[in-house]
Amino acid sequence: MFGRSDLGIDLGTANTLVYVRGKGIVINEPSVIAINVETNEIIKVGAEAKKMLGKTPSYIQAIRPLKDGVIADYDVALAMLTYFINKAQEKFSFFRPRVVIGVPYGVTEVESRALLTAGKEAGAKKVFLIEEPMAAALGAGLPVEEPQGSMIIDIGGGTTEAAVISLGSIVTATSTRIAGDEFDEAIMQYVREIYRVTIGVRTAERVKIEIGNVYPLKEFDELQTEIVGIELSSGLPKRLILTGGEIREAIRPTAMQIVETAKVTLEKTPPELVADITERGIVIAGGGSLLRGIAELLSKETGIKVYQADEPLSCVAKGAGLVLDKINILARLKSVE
The missing domain is CATH 3.30.420.40 (ATPase, nucleotide binding domain)
Incomplete structure:
Protein backbone atom coordinates (compact mmCIF):
# COMPACT_ATOMS: atom_id res chain seq x y z
CA MET A 1 0.00 0.00 0.00
CA ALA A 135 -12.45 6.99 22.10
CA ALA A 136 -13.41 3.96 24.20
CA ALA A 137 -17.12 4.55 23.53
CA LEU A 138 -16.49 4.80 19.78
CA GLY A 139 -14.33 1.69 19.84
CA ALA A 140 -16.99 -0.19 21.80
CA GLY A 141 -19.59 0.67 19.17
CA LEU A 142 -21.78 2.87 21.36
CA PRO A 143 -24.16 5.28 19.53
CA VAL A 144 -22.29 8.37 20.73
CA GLU A 145 -23.75 10.72 18.09
CA GLU A 146 -27.36 9.88 18.91
CA PRO A 147 -29.55 12.05 21.23
CA GLN A 148 -29.41 9.45 24.01
CA GLY A 149 -27.18 8.75 26.97
CA SER A 150 -24.37 6.21 26.71
CA MET A 151 -22.12 5.49 29.69
CA ILE A 152 -18.62 4.06 29.46
CA ILE A 153 -16.15 3.22 32.22
CA ASP A 154 -12.59 2.82 30.95
CA ILE A 155 -10.37 1.14 33.56
CA GLY A 156 -6.79 1.45 32.37
CA GLY A 157 -3.40 1.03 33.97
CA GLY A 158 -3.00 4.55 35.31
CA THR A 159 -6.50 6.05 35.26
CA THR A 160 -10.16 5.07 35.49
CA GLU A 161 -12.58 7.29 33.62
CA ALA A 162 -16.36 7.20 33.70
CA ALA A 163 -18.23 9.30 31.16
CA VAL A 164 -21.74 9.92 29.90
CA ILE A 165 -21.89 10.78 26.19
CA SER A 166 -24.69 12.17 24.04
CA LEU A 167 -24.81 13.94 20.64
CA GLY A 168 -21.12 13.39 20.00
CA SER A 169 -19.88 15.06 23.19
CA ILE A 170 -19.03 14.13 26.75
CA VAL A 171 -21.86 15.46 28.92
CA THR A 172 -20.20 14.67 32.22
CA ALA A 173 -17.21 12.61 33.28
CA THR A 174 -15.05 11.74 36.26
CA SER A 175 -11.39 10.73 36.10
CA THR A 176 -9.46 9.16 38.95
CA ARG A 177 -5.85 8.04 39.09
CA ILE A 178 -6.93 4.73 40.59
CA ALA A 179 -6.67 1.83 38.16
CA GLY A 180 -4.72 -1.32 37.33
CA ASP A 181 -1.42 -0.10 38.80
CA GLU A 182 -3.10 0.51 42.16
CA PHE A 183 -4.39 -3.08 42.23
CA ASP A 184 -0.78 -4.22 41.80
CA GLU A 185 0.35 -1.91 44.61
CA ALA A 186 -2.40 -3.22 46.90
CA ILE A 187 -1.27 -6.82 46.30
CA MET A 188 2.38 -5.93 47.00
CA GLN A 189 1.38 -4.15 50.22
CA TYR A 190 -0.85 -7.05 51.35
CA VAL A 191 1.91 -9.65 50.89
CA ARG A 192 4.37 -7.42 52.72
CA GLU A 193 2.05 -6.74 55.68
CA ILE A 194 0.54 -10.22 56.08
CA TYR A 195 3.44 -12.48 55.15
CA ARG A 196 6.39 -10.10 55.74
CA VAL A 197 7.54 -10.89 52.22
CA THR A 198 8.38 -8.38 49.52
CA ILE A 199 7.49 -9.02 45.86
CA GLY A 200 8.02 -7.04 42.67
CA VAL A 201 5.43 -5.33 40.51
CA ARG A 202 5.61 -8.00 37.78
CA THR A 203 4.80 -10.72 40.33
CA ALA A 204 1.93 -8.64 41.73
CA GLU A 205 0.55 -8.14 38.22
CA ARG A 206 0.70 -11.89 37.60
CA VAL A 207 -1.22 -12.53 40.83
CA LYS A 208 -3.86 -10.00 39.74
CA ILE A 209 -4.25 -11.65 36.34
CA GLU A 210 -4.30 -15.23 37.63
CA ILE A 211 -6.49 -14.97 40.76
CA GLY A 212 -7.53 -11.31 41.18
CA ASN A 213 -11.25 -10.79 41.83
CA VAL A 214 -13.56 -8.27 43.49
CA TYR A 215 -16.86 -10.13 43.93
CA PRO A 216 -17.57 -12.89 46.47
CA LEU A 217 -18.08 -16.13 44.57
CA LYS A 218 -16.98 -19.61 45.64
CA GLU A 219 -15.21 -20.21 42.34
CA PHE A 220 -13.09 -17.09 42.94
CA ASP A 221 -12.30 -18.13 46.54
CA GLU A 222 -10.84 -21.42 45.32
CA LEU A 223 -8.36 -19.83 42.91
CA GLN A 224 -4.69 -20.25 43.88
CA THR A 225 -1.28 -19.22 42.63
CA GLU A 226 2.27 -19.73 43.86
CA ILE A 227 4.76 -16.87 44.12
CA VAL A 228 8.33 -16.35 45.27
CA GLY A 229 9.36 -13.26 47.23
CA ILE A 230 12.04 -12.13 49.63
CA GLU A 231 11.40 -12.66 53.35
CA LEU A 232 12.00 -9.39 55.18
CA SER A 233 13.48 -10.96 58.32
CA SER A 234 16.04 -13.22 56.62
CA GLY A 235 16.52 -11.67 53.20
CA LEU A 236 16.10 -15.13 51.69
CA PRO A 237 13.64 -16.34 49.01
CA LYS A 238 10.30 -17.64 50.26
CA ARG A 239 7.51 -19.46 48.41
CA LEU A 240 3.89 -18.59 49.13
CA ILE A 241 0.50 -19.91 48.01
CA LEU A 242 -2.03 -17.09 47.63
CA THR A 243 -5.79 -17.63 47.31
CA GLY A 244 -8.49 -15.73 45.46
CA GLY A 245 -10.36 -14.95 48.67
CA GLU A 246 -7.47 -13.16 50.34
CA ILE A 247 -6.54 -11.24 47.18
CA ARG A 248 -10.14 -10.03 46.90
CA GLU A 249 -9.90 -8.56 50.40
CA ALA A 250 -6.57 -6.97 49.50
CA ILE A 251 -7.83 -5.18 46.40
CA ARG A 252 -11.46 -4.52 47.34
CA PRO A 253 -10.78 -0.99 48.73
CA THR A 254 -9.24 -0.05 45.39
CA ALA A 255 -12.21 -1.53 43.52
CA MET A 256 -14.61 0.48 45.68
CA GLN A 257 -12.85 3.69 44.63
CA ILE A 258 -13.66 2.77 41.02
CA VAL A 259 -17.28 2.15 42.05
CA GLU A 260 -17.33 5.60 43.65
CA THR A 261 -16.10 7.11 40.37
CA ALA A 262 -19.10 5.56 38.59
CA LYS A 263 -21.53 6.79 41.25
CA VAL A 264 -20.19 10.35 41.19
CA THR A 265 -20.58 10.44 37.42
CA LEU A 266 -24.17 9.22 37.59
CA GLU A 267 -24.98 11.80 40.27
CA LYS A 268 -23.81 14.57 37.91
CA THR A 269 -25.81 13.25 34.93
CA PRO A 270 -29.11 14.88 33.82
CA PRO A 271 -32.17 12.73 34.72
CA GLU A 272 -33.22 12.02 31.11
CA LEU A 273 -29.78 10.62 30.32
CA VAL A 274 -29.76 8.54 33.52
CA ALA A 275 -33.04 7.02 32.33
CA ASP A 276 -31.35 6.05 29.04
CA ILE A 277 -28.40 4.51 30.87
CA THR A 278 -30.66 2.59 33.24
CA GLU A 279 -32.47 1.11 30.27
CA ARG A 280 -29.41 0.36 28.11
CA GLY A 281 -26.76 -0.38 30.74
CA ILE A 282 -23.16 0.69 31.38
CA VAL A 283 -20.26 -0.55 29.24
CA ILE A 284 -16.82 -1.18 30.76
CA ALA A 285 -13.56 -1.29 28.82
CA GLY A 286 -9.81 -1.29 29.39
CA GLY A 287 -7.58 -3.90 30.97
CA GLY A 288 -9.21 -3.41 34.37
CA SER A 289 -12.55 -4.55 32.97
CA LEU A 290 -11.03 -8.05 32.73
CA LEU A 291 -10.74 -8.26 36.53
CA ARG A 292 -13.02 -11.05 37.74
CA GLY A 293 -16.27 -9.78 39.23
CA ILE A 294 -15.81 -6.07 38.40
CA ALA A 295 -18.95 -5.96 36.24
CA GLU A 296 -20.97 -7.71 38.94
CA LEU A 297 -19.66 -5.34 41.63
CA LEU A 298 -20.45 -2.23 39.60
CA SER A 299 -23.91 -3.56 38.76
CA LYS A 300 -24.68 -4.37 42.40
CA GLU A 301 -23.51 -0.97 43.65
CA THR A 302 -25.20 1.17 40.96
CA GLY A 303 -28.32 -0.89 40.36
CA ILE A 304 -27.65 -0.77 36.60
CA LYS A 305 -26.70 -3.67 34.35
CA VAL A 306 -23.02 -3.58 33.38
CA TYR A 307 -21.59 -5.13 30.21
CA GLN A 308 -18.00 -5.69 29.16
CA ALA A 309 -17.15 -4.29 25.73
CA ASP A 310 -16.12 -6.64 22.95
CA GLU A 311 -12.31 -6.54 22.74
CA PRO A 312 -12.06 -4.24 25.79
CA LEU A 313 -8.27 -3.84 25.55
CA SER A 314 -8.40 -2.25 22.11
CA CYS A 315 -11.42 0.08 22.44
CA VAL A 316 -9.44 3.32 22.90
Whole structure:
Protein backbone atom coordinates (compact mmCIF):
# COMPACT_ATOMS: atom_id res chain seq x y z
CA MET A 1 0.00 0.00 0.00
CA PHE A 2 1.45 3.37 -1.05
CA GLY A 3 -1.25 5.62 0.39
CA ARG A 4 -1.27 7.15 3.84
CA SER A 5 -2.22 4.90 6.75
CA ASP A 6 -3.76 6.99 9.53
CA LEU A 7 -3.22 5.78 13.08
CA GLY A 8 -5.20 5.66 16.30
CA ILE A 9 -2.94 5.33 19.35
CA ASP A 10 -3.77 4.36 22.91
CA LEU A 11 -0.62 5.61 24.61
CA GLY A 12 -1.37 3.93 27.91
CA THR A 13 0.47 3.88 31.21
CA ALA A 14 0.76 0.09 31.00
CA ASN A 15 0.45 -0.71 27.28
CA THR A 16 0.51 1.07 23.93
CA LEU A 17 -1.84 -0.06 21.17
CA VAL A 18 -1.80 1.21 17.60
CA TYR A 19 -4.79 0.89 15.27
CA VAL A 20 -4.33 1.27 11.51
CA ARG A 21 -7.47 2.09 9.53
CA GLY A 22 -8.40 -0.91 7.45
CA LYS A 23 -5.90 -3.17 9.24
CA GLY A 24 -7.05 -3.16 12.87
CA ILE A 25 -4.69 -3.36 15.86
CA VAL A 26 -1.13 -3.78 14.55
CA ILE A 27 0.80 -3.08 17.78
CA ASN A 28 0.00 -4.08 21.36
CA GLU A 29 3.07 -3.81 23.57
CA PRO A 30 3.99 -2.64 27.07
CA SER A 31 4.74 1.09 27.43
CA VAL A 32 8.30 0.38 28.53
CA ILE A 33 11.65 1.41 27.08
CA ALA A 34 15.10 0.20 28.17
CA ILE A 35 17.93 2.74 27.88
CA ASN A 36 21.68 2.67 28.44
CA VAL A 37 21.97 5.67 30.78
CA GLU A 38 25.68 6.08 30.04
CA THR A 39 25.24 6.45 26.26
CA ASN A 40 21.46 7.26 26.00
CA GLU A 41 21.21 4.37 23.56
CA ILE A 42 17.83 2.67 23.30
CA ILE A 43 18.30 -1.01 24.12
CA LYS A 44 14.77 -2.41 23.82
CA VAL A 45 11.20 -1.11 23.47
CA GLY A 46 7.90 -2.72 24.42
CA ALA A 47 7.63 -6.40 25.37
CA GLU A 48 11.37 -7.01 25.34
CA ALA A 49 11.97 -3.96 27.55
CA LYS A 50 9.29 -5.05 30.05
CA LYS A 51 11.14 -8.32 30.61
CA MET A 52 14.01 -6.22 31.96
CA LEU A 53 11.97 -4.44 34.68
CA GLY A 54 13.70 -5.00 38.01
CA LYS A 55 16.43 -7.10 36.39
CA THR A 56 18.83 -4.62 34.77
CA PRO A 57 22.45 -3.78 35.64
CA SER A 58 23.08 -0.28 36.96
CA TYR A 59 23.85 1.25 33.55
CA ILE A 60 20.54 0.11 31.99
CA GLN A 61 17.19 1.52 33.07
CA ALA A 62 13.84 0.04 32.07
CA ILE A 63 11.48 3.02 32.19
CA ARG A 64 7.73 3.49 31.93
CA PRO A 65 7.64 7.05 30.51
CA LEU A 66 3.94 7.61 31.21
CA LYS A 67 2.36 8.01 34.61
CA ASP A 68 -1.39 8.18 35.16
CA GLY A 69 -1.91 8.34 31.41
CA VAL A 70 0.27 11.40 30.73
CA ILE A 71 3.93 11.95 29.86
CA ALA A 72 6.24 11.78 32.87
CA ASP A 73 9.52 11.63 30.91
CA TYR A 74 9.24 13.56 27.63
CA ASP A 75 12.44 12.41 25.89
CA VAL A 76 11.81 8.76 26.65
CA ALA A 77 8.12 9.02 25.69
CA LEU A 78 9.12 10.66 22.39
CA ALA A 79 11.56 7.85 21.63
CA MET A 80 8.91 5.23 22.40
CA LEU A 81 6.19 6.98 20.38
CA THR A 82 8.55 7.40 17.41
CA TYR A 83 9.41 3.69 17.57
CA PHE A 84 5.76 2.61 17.61
CA ILE A 85 4.69 4.99 14.81
CA ASN A 86 7.56 3.87 12.61
CA LYS A 87 6.88 0.20 13.36
CA ALA A 88 3.19 0.60 12.50
CA GLN A 89 3.94 2.55 9.34
CA GLU A 90 6.70 0.43 7.88
CA LYS A 91 4.33 -2.29 6.76
CA PHE A 92 1.69 -0.12 5.17
CA SER A 93 2.80 3.31 3.95
CA PHE A 94 5.59 5.62 2.85
CA PHE A 95 3.66 8.80 3.75
CA ARG A 96 3.43 10.60 7.08
CA PRO A 97 0.19 9.63 8.81
CA ARG A 98 -2.47 11.58 10.60
CA VAL A 99 -2.35 10.38 14.21
CA VAL A 100 -5.07 10.47 16.87
CA ILE A 101 -3.83 9.91 20.43
CA GLY A 102 -6.10 9.08 23.36
CA VAL A 103 -5.62 11.25 26.46
CA PRO A 104 -7.17 11.11 29.95
CA TYR A 105 -10.27 13.23 30.54
CA GLY A 106 -9.37 16.58 32.07
CA VAL A 107 -5.75 16.50 30.90
CA THR A 108 -4.05 19.87 31.43
CA GLU A 109 -3.01 22.28 28.68
CA VAL A 110 0.65 21.59 29.43
CA GLU A 111 0.11 17.82 29.24
CA SER A 112 -1.85 18.20 25.98
CA ARG A 113 0.85 20.34 24.41
CA ALA A 114 3.51 17.78 25.35
CA LEU A 115 1.59 15.00 23.57
CA LEU A 116 0.84 17.11 20.50
CA THR A 117 4.49 18.11 20.20
CA ALA A 118 5.71 14.55 20.75
CA GLY A 119 3.34 13.28 18.07
CA LYS A 120 4.63 15.81 15.54
CA GLU A 121 8.27 15.15 16.42
CA ALA A 122 7.60 11.42 16.12
CA GLY A 123 6.72 11.87 12.43
CA ALA A 124 2.97 12.53 12.21
CA LYS A 125 1.59 14.85 9.51
CA LYS A 126 -1.16 16.04 11.85
CA VAL A 127 -1.87 15.09 15.46
CA PHE A 128 -5.27 15.05 17.16
CA LEU A 129 -6.01 14.38 20.84
CA ILE A 130 -9.20 12.57 21.80
CA GLU A 131 -10.36 12.07 25.37
CA GLU A 132 -10.12 8.39 26.22
CA PRO A 133 -13.75 7.91 27.32
CA MET A 134 -14.96 9.18 23.94
CA ALA A 135 -12.45 6.99 22.10
CA ALA A 136 -13.41 3.96 24.20
CA ALA A 137 -17.12 4.55 23.53
CA LEU A 138 -16.49 4.80 19.78
CA GLY A 139 -14.33 1.69 19.84
CA ALA A 140 -16.99 -0.19 21.80
CA GLY A 141 -19.59 0.67 19.17
CA LEU A 142 -21.78 2.87 21.36
CA PRO A 143 -24.16 5.28 19.53
CA VAL A 144 -22.29 8.37 20.73
CA GLU A 145 -23.75 10.72 18.09
CA GLU A 146 -27.36 9.88 18.91
CA PRO A 147 -29.55 12.05 21.23
CA GLN A 148 -29.41 9.45 24.01
CA GLY A 149 -27.18 8.75 26.97
CA SER A 150 -24.37 6.21 26.71
CA MET A 151 -22.12 5.49 29.69
CA ILE A 152 -18.62 4.06 29.46
CA ILE A 153 -16.15 3.22 32.22
CA ASP A 154 -12.59 2.82 30.95
CA ILE A 155 -10.37 1.14 33.56
CA GLY A 156 -6.79 1.45 32.37
CA GLY A 157 -3.40 1.03 33.97
CA GLY A 158 -3.00 4.55 35.31
CA THR A 159 -6.50 6.05 35.26
CA THR A 160 -10.16 5.07 35.49
CA GLU A 161 -12.58 7.29 33.62
CA ALA A 162 -16.36 7.20 33.70
CA ALA A 163 -18.23 9.30 31.16
CA VAL A 164 -21.74 9.92 29.90
CA ILE A 165 -21.89 10.78 26.19
CA SER A 166 -24.69 12.17 24.04
CA LEU A 167 -24.81 13.94 20.64
CA GLY A 168 -21.12 13.39 20.00
CA SER A 169 -19.88 15.06 23.19
CA ILE A 170 -19.03 14.13 26.75
CA VAL A 171 -21.86 15.46 28.92
CA THR A 172 -20.20 14.67 32.22
CA ALA A 173 -17.21 12.61 33.28
CA THR A 174 -15.05 11.74 36.26
CA SER A 175 -11.39 10.73 36.10
CA THR A 176 -9.46 9.16 38.95
CA ARG A 177 -5.85 8.04 39.09
CA ILE A 178 -6.93 4.73 40.59
CA ALA A 179 -6.67 1.83 38.16
CA GLY A 180 -4.72 -1.32 37.33
CA ASP A 181 -1.42 -0.10 38.80
CA GLU A 182 -3.10 0.51 42.16
CA PHE A 183 -4.39 -3.08 42.23
CA ASP A 184 -0.78 -4.22 41.80
CA GLU A 185 0.35 -1.91 44.61
CA ALA A 186 -2.40 -3.22 46.90
CA ILE A 187 -1.27 -6.82 46.30
CA MET A 188 2.38 -5.93 47.00
CA GLN A 189 1.38 -4.15 50.22
CA TYR A 190 -0.85 -7.05 51.35
CA VAL A 191 1.91 -9.65 50.89
CA ARG A 192 4.37 -7.42 52.72
CA GLU A 193 2.05 -6.74 55.68
CA ILE A 194 0.54 -10.22 56.08
CA TYR A 195 3.44 -12.48 55.15
CA ARG A 196 6.39 -10.10 55.74
CA VAL A 197 7.54 -10.89 52.22
CA THR A 198 8.38 -8.38 49.52
CA ILE A 199 7.49 -9.02 45.86
CA GLY A 200 8.02 -7.04 42.67
CA VAL A 201 5.43 -5.33 40.51
CA ARG A 202 5.61 -8.00 37.78
CA THR A 203 4.80 -10.72 40.33
CA ALA A 204 1.93 -8.64 41.73
CA GLU A 205 0.55 -8.14 38.22
CA ARG A 206 0.70 -11.89 37.60
CA VAL A 207 -1.22 -12.53 40.83
CA LYS A 208 -3.86 -10.00 39.74
CA ILE A 209 -4.25 -11.65 36.34
CA GLU A 210 -4.30 -15.23 37.63
CA ILE A 211 -6.49 -14.97 40.76
CA GLY A 212 -7.53 -11.31 41.18
CA ASN A 213 -11.25 -10.79 41.83
CA VAL A 214 -13.56 -8.27 43.49
CA TYR A 215 -16.86 -10.13 43.93
CA PRO A 216 -17.57 -12.89 46.47
CA LEU A 217 -18.08 -16.13 44.57
CA LYS A 218 -16.98 -19.61 45.64
CA GLU A 219 -15.21 -20.21 42.34
CA PHE A 220 -13.09 -17.09 42.94
CA ASP A 221 -12.30 -18.13 46.54
CA GLU A 222 -10.84 -21.42 45.32
CA LEU A 223 -8.36 -19.83 42.91
CA GLN A 224 -4.69 -20.25 43.88
CA THR A 225 -1.28 -19.22 42.63
CA GLU A 226 2.27 -19.73 43.86
CA ILE A 227 4.76 -16.87 44.12
CA VAL A 228 8.33 -16.35 45.27
CA GLY A 229 9.36 -13.26 47.23
CA ILE A 230 12.04 -12.13 49.63
CA GLU A 231 11.40 -12.66 53.35
CA LEU A 232 12.00 -9.39 55.18
CA SER A 233 13.48 -10.96 58.32
CA SER A 234 16.04 -13.22 56.62
CA GLY A 235 16.52 -11.67 53.20
CA LEU A 236 16.10 -15.13 51.69
CA PRO A 237 13.64 -16.34 49.01
CA LYS A 238 10.30 -17.64 50.26
CA ARG A 239 7.51 -19.46 48.41
CA LEU A 240 3.89 -18.59 49.13
CA ILE A 241 0.50 -19.91 48.01
CA LEU A 242 -2.03 -17.09 47.63
CA THR A 243 -5.79 -17.63 47.31
CA GLY A 244 -8.49 -15.73 45.46
CA GLY A 245 -10.36 -14.95 48.67
CA GLU A 246 -7.47 -13.16 50.34
CA ILE A 247 -6.54 -11.24 47.18
CA ARG A 248 -10.14 -10.03 46.90
CA GLU A 249 -9.90 -8.56 50.40
CA ALA A 250 -6.57 -6.97 49.50
CA ILE A 251 -7.83 -5.18 46.40
CA ARG A 252 -11.46 -4.52 47.34
CA PRO A 253 -10.78 -0.99 48.73
CA THR A 254 -9.24 -0.05 45.39
CA ALA A 255 -12.21 -1.53 43.52
CA MET A 256 -14.61 0.48 45.68
CA GLN A 257 -12.85 3.69 44.63
CA ILE A 258 -13.66 2.77 41.02
CA VAL A 259 -17.28 2.15 42.05
CA GLU A 260 -17.33 5.60 43.65
CA THR A 261 -16.10 7.11 40.37
CA ALA A 262 -19.10 5.56 38.59
CA LYS A 263 -21.53 6.79 41.25
CA VAL A 264 -20.19 10.35 41.19
CA THR A 265 -20.58 10.44 37.42
CA LEU A 266 -24.17 9.22 37.59
CA GLU A 267 -24.98 11.80 40.27
CA LYS A 268 -23.81 14.57 37.91
CA THR A 269 -25.81 13.25 34.93
CA PRO A 270 -29.11 14.88 33.82
CA PRO A 271 -32.17 12.73 34.72
CA GLU A 272 -33.22 12.02 31.11
CA LEU A 273 -29.78 10.62 30.32
CA VAL A 274 -29.76 8.54 33.52
CA ALA A 275 -33.04 7.02 32.33
CA ASP A 276 -31.35 6.05 29.04
CA ILE A 277 -28.40 4.51 30.87
CA THR A 278 -30.66 2.59 33.24
CA GLU A 279 -32.47 1.11 30.27
CA ARG A 280 -29.41 0.36 28.11
CA GLY A 281 -26.76 -0.38 30.74
CA ILE A 282 -23.16 0.69 31.38
CA VAL A 283 -20.26 -0.55 29.24
CA ILE A 284 -16.82 -1.18 30.76
CA ALA A 285 -13.56 -1.29 28.82
CA GLY A 286 -9.81 -1.29 29.39
CA GLY A 287 -7.58 -3.90 30.97
CA GLY A 288 -9.21 -3.41 34.37
CA SER A 289 -12.55 -4.55 32.97
CA LEU A 290 -11.03 -8.05 32.73
CA LEU A 291 -10.74 -8.26 36.53
CA ARG A 292 -13.02 -11.05 37.74
CA GLY A 293 -16.27 -9.78 39.23
CA ILE A 294 -15.81 -6.07 38.40
CA ALA A 295 -18.95 -5.96 36.24
CA GLU A 296 -20.97 -7.71 38.94
CA LEU A 297 -19.66 -5.34 41.63
CA LEU A 298 -20.45 -2.23 39.60
CA SER A 299 -23.91 -3.56 38.76
CA LYS A 300 -24.68 -4.37 42.40
CA GLU A 301 -23.51 -0.97 43.65
CA THR A 302 -25.20 1.17 40.96
CA GLY A 303 -28.32 -0.89 40.36
CA ILE A 304 -27.65 -0.77 36.60
CA LYS A 305 -26.70 -3.67 34.35
CA VAL A 306 -23.02 -3.58 33.38
CA TYR A 307 -21.59 -5.13 30.21
CA GLN A 308 -18.00 -5.69 29.16
CA ALA A 309 -17.15 -4.29 25.73
CA ASP A 310 -16.12 -6.64 22.95
CA GLU A 311 -12.31 -6.54 22.74
CA PRO A 312 -12.06 -4.24 25.79
CA LEU A 313 -8.27 -3.84 25.55
CA SER A 314 -8.40 -2.25 22.11
CA CYS A 315 -11.42 0.08 22.44
CA VAL A 316 -9.44 3.32 22.90
CA ALA A 317 -7.00 2.69 20.04
CA LYS A 318 -9.80 1.55 17.73
CA GLY A 319 -11.99 4.53 18.64
CA ALA A 320 -9.07 6.91 18.11
CA GLY A 321 -8.72 5.55 14.58
CA LEU A 322 -12.44 5.54 13.83
CA VAL A 323 -12.92 9.19 14.87
CA LEU A 324 -11.17 10.32 11.68
CA ASP A 325 -14.42 9.46 9.90
CA LYS A 326 -16.55 11.38 12.42
CA ILE A 327 -16.31 14.92 11.01
CA ASN A 328 -18.42 16.60 13.72
CA ILE A 329 -16.43 15.05 16.58
CA LEU A 330 -13.08 15.50 14.83
CA ALA A 331 -13.69 19.24 14.43
CA ARG A 332 -13.82 19.64 18.23
CA LEU A 333 -10.54 17.85 18.98
CA LYS A 334 -7.29 19.61 19.88
CA SER A 335 -4.82 19.27 17.02
CA VAL A 336 -1.54 20.47 15.55
CA GLU A 337 -0.01 20.15 12.09
